[in-house]
Amino acid sequence: MSTVDGTLAVTLVLPGPVDQRRRNDLPLLPDAGDDSSLTWYLPGGIASSPAPADDEAATREEMLELVTRADTLTREQRELKHELAETNSGVLAMYVELEQRDEQLRQAHAVIFRELEDALRPPPPHVDDFDLAVHYAPSEPDSPTGGDLYDWFVLPDGTVHVTLVDAVGHGVTSTRHALTVTYAIRTLALEGHPLDDLIGRAARTLATIEPDLMATVLLARFDPATGDITIANGSHPRPLLLTAEGDTELLVPERVGRGVGFPDPGTGSLVHRTLAPGDVILLYTDGLTESRKNHQEGEARLLAVARGHAGKPIATIPRALAADMHDVVLHADDTVVIAIRRRPPPGS
Structure with a gap:
C-alpha cells in the first residue's frame, strides 16, 4: 500500500496467477498488473492535504449569512401573517357592515313598497x-x-x-x-x-x-x-x-x-x-x-x-x-x- 499525490494504491500479491475471468468477478475491478498481483488505486488517500484556513472562514461566513437570512425570512413571515390577520379582520368588519346596510336598505324598500301597495289597494x-x-x-x-x-x-x-x-x-x-x-x-x-x-x-x-x-x-x-x-x-x-x-x-x-x-x-x-x-x-x-x-x-x-x-x-x-x-x-x-x-x- 502506498500513496501517490494523495491517491491510495493497494496491491495484493497472490501465490499463483489470477486469470481475467476471476478478476472480473471481484466486487471492485483491479487495474492491469502481472498475473499474480492485483492493484487498486483509490482517491482521497490518507495523505491528502488539509483544507486551507481561508476556506473554513468562508464556510463559516456563508453559514452565518444563511442563519441570518433564515431569521429574516422568519421575521418577515411573522409580520406578514400579522398584517394578513389585520386585513382579514378589516375585510370581515367591512363585510358585516355592508350586510347590515343591505338589510337596512331591504327593510326601507319593504316599507316603501308596502306604503305603495296600501296606496294602490283601496279600503x-x-x-x-x-x-x-x-x-x-x-x-x-x-x-x-x-x-x-x-x-x-x-x-x-x-x-x-x-x-x-x-x-x-x-x-x-x-x-x-x-x-x-x-x-x-x-x-x-x-x-x-x-x-x-x-x-x-x-x-x-x-x-x-x-x-x-x-x-x-x-x-x-x-x-x-x-x-x-x-x-x-x-x-x-x-x-x-x-x-x-x-x-x-x-x-x-x-x-x-x-x-x-x-x-x-x-x-x-x-x-x-x-x-x-x-x-x-x-x-x-x-x-x-x-x-x-x-x-x-x-x-x-x-x-x-x-x-x-x-x-x-x-x-x-x-x-x-x-x-x-x-x-x-x-x-x-x-x-x-x-x-x-x-x-x-x-x-x-
Missing part, C-alpha cells in the same frame, strides 16, 4: 247590509308590488262594482299594466257602459296604448237592496259561492270569456246569483289555487277548505283561507282574496 266601501274584506300577499315579503290589483266603488245607481285584475308578469311593469286595466274599467263603468261590455271595450281601448299588456279580469256587480250579484269573467279563476250552510260552488259561465290582450277578448256569458243572508262570494287570483302547481287540484281543495269558514267573521276569512291553501307552496305568486257577504239580519 272596502261602506255598503248597507253587506260586509267586504280583502287579503293581499306578495310572492315575496320584500318584493315590489306585483300585477294583482283590485278596485271597488259604489256606482251612481247604488250598486257596488268590484274589479279584480291579474296582469301577466311581475314587478313594476305588471303593476303599471294592472293599474291601466283597473282605471280603464273604472272609467268605462262610471260612463255607464254595461257590465258585459266592459272587458272587451277596455281591451280594444288599450290595444293601441299598451300592445304588450295581458291581464285576466274578473268583474262583480251586486245590488245591496236585493242581494243580486252578476259576474263577468275574462280568463280569470272562477269565483266561489259559500252558502251560510257551508255548501260551496264554483260559478262557471256557459261561455268562457277572454281577458285583456288575449285573442278575441270579452266577457263570454254572465253569471247571476242572488245571495241569501250569510252567503259569501269569494273572488281571488290564481296565486291562491296554484301554489302546488296544479290549478284543478287547487280548485278542488278550495271547495273543500272553504266549507270550514262558513259563518266566521268576514274580516278573518280571506287571510285564513289563504293560509289554509298555502300549507304547501311549490310555486309562490301574488295572491288576492276578496270576500263579500250579505249580512244576516240582526239577532239571527
Whole structure:
C-alpha cells in the first residue's frame, strides 16, 4: 500500500496467477498488473492535504449569512401573517357592515313598497247590509308590488262594482299594466257602459296604448237592496259561492270569456246569483289555487277548505283561507282574496 499525490494504491500479491475471468468477478475491478498481483488505486488517500484556513472562514461566513437570512425570512413571515390577520379582520368588519346596510336598505324598500301597495289597494266601501274584506300577499315579503290589483266603488245607481285584475308578469311593469286595466274599467263603468261590455271595450281601448299588456279580469256587480250579484269573467279563476250552510260552488259561465290582450277578448256569458243572508262570494287570483302547481287540484281543495269558514267573521276569512291553501307552496305568486257577504239580519 502506498500513496501517490494523495491517491491510495493497494496491491495484493497472490501465490499463483489470477486469470481475467476471476478478476472480473471481484466486487471492485483491479487495474492491469502481472498475473499474480492485483492493484487498486483509490482517491482521497490518507495523505491528502488539509483544507486551507481561508476556506473554513468562508464556510463559516456563508453559514452565518444563511442563519441570518433564515431569521429574516422568519421575521418577515411573522409580520406578514400579522398584517394578513389585520386585513382579514378589516375585510370581515367591512363585510358585516355592508350586510347590515343591505338589510337596512331591504327593510326601507319593504316599507316603501308596502306604503305603495296600501296606496294602490283601496279600503272596502261602506255598503248597507253587506260586509267586504280583502287579503293581499306578495310572492315575496320584500318584493315590489306585483300585477294583482283590485278596485271597488259604489256606482251612481247604488250598486257596488268590484274589479279584480291579474296582469301577466311581475314587478313594476305588471303593476303599471294592472293599474291601466283597473282605471280603464273604472272609467268605462262610471260612463255607464254595461257590465258585459266592459272587458272587451277596455281591451280594444288599450290595444293601441299598451300592445304588450295581458291581464285576466274578473268583474262583480251586486245590488245591496236585493242581494243580486252578476259576474263577468275574462280568463280569470272562477269565483266561489259559500252558502251560510257551508255548501260551496264554483260559478262557471256557459261561455268562457277572454281577458285583456288575449285573442278575441270579452266577457263570454254572465253569471247571476242572488245571495241569501250569510252567503259569501269569494273572488281571488290564481296565486291562491296554484301554489302546488296544479290549478284543478287547487280548485278542488278550495271547495273543500272553504266549507270550514262558513259563518266566521268576514274580516278573518280571506287571510285564513289563504293560509289554509298555502300549507304547501311549490310555486309562490301574488295572491288576492276578496270576500263579500250579505249580512244576516240582526239577532239571527
